[in-house]
Amino acid sequence: MRISELSRRSGVPTATIKYYLREGLLPPGRATAATQAEYDETHLRRLRLVRALIGVRGLSVSATKEVLGAVAAHAGERHQVLGLVLGARPVDEDAEPAPGAPEVDALIGELGWQVSEHAPARAVLGETLETLRSLDEEVSHAALLGYAALAERTAALDLDQLDPQADPVDQAESALLRTVLLEPALLALRRLAQENESARRNT
């Protein structure tokens, strides 16, 4: 397809596609004339992944480029690709791990979870627990284990919905969109369920 059709099908303006081509976020098309190139489904798919990384995960163009390079290097390895795209692991595995919370490290150890030392969610969890503690709203260890067990079941449900026939890059794109975009829905369900549970306990 021409760049105009790639633009139409992806919803990304032609000028933006040209910018991504110059920056190397999209591989060049097959040249059909001095100023024309043909693009195919792989370009469309890559373009959607780029848009998701920039628009949904908020990555910069250069960070997106690094993630895509790392995805390409592990294209056949489903877990690697998922981990890279979901931001659970950084591009540079030799980088210093984020400053962790000992409490979170201990929890993950106790749960037996296989999670990169670099996962940004470790720090988010630690900071949130610290904030609650500073407001005299400590979350007990038992409650934390309860929330973790529910998170395990949520994650299993998330992954169950991925198409096992899809190629790893498509699957990663889908996982990325669902991870981030489902968040408000899961929080809304919790608030609705709280109201219901509160009503139920008072009747």
Added chain:
Amino acid sequence: MRISELSRRSGVPTATIKYYLREGLLPPGRATAATQAEYDETHLRRLRLVRALIGVRGLSVSATKEVLGAVAAHAGERHQVLGLVLGARPVDEDAEPAPGAPEVDALIGELGWQVSEHAPARAVLGETLETLRSLDEEVSHAALLGYAALAERTAALDLDQLDPQADPVDQAESALLRTVLLEPALLALRRLAQENESARRNT
């Protein structure tokens, strides 16, 4: 206690406390001289709730005043107070319900949840599902029921942690803080659990 001690114990500047007094967000203290008043623990508690409603839920001063008026009218009714403070129900029960999503109404009906027609989370849920659909990432009805069941268990765990001896207003303050402040921790746990689940399925 004097206003200076109320300020020290709450962390709220004296000028702000005076503003809340003028606006009627805090009841006046007991006058001890022409320009002096004594405050007690009920003022401190009310002040913390005001700060949570403004700072955590992002309400305006006038909306906070309305919520507090409604809380006072239902002070002995635990569920009413919780519902008011968590924002699940608006102050004016006669107001038009928020434009709902028929899909969300049907889901709540199927689950048998007792949830106000006014709950803002209904619209959030509907919009999020619509966004996912527009990106070809439809959440199946079965998956939605699965997430709702996990939300029920999360809400039960949330409410289990409230001190049953606390008075309804304190309990509502605690519930408000935990509802909002735990959100990043729950999302972080889901991301960590996804990485673990992805690793587990590939070994």
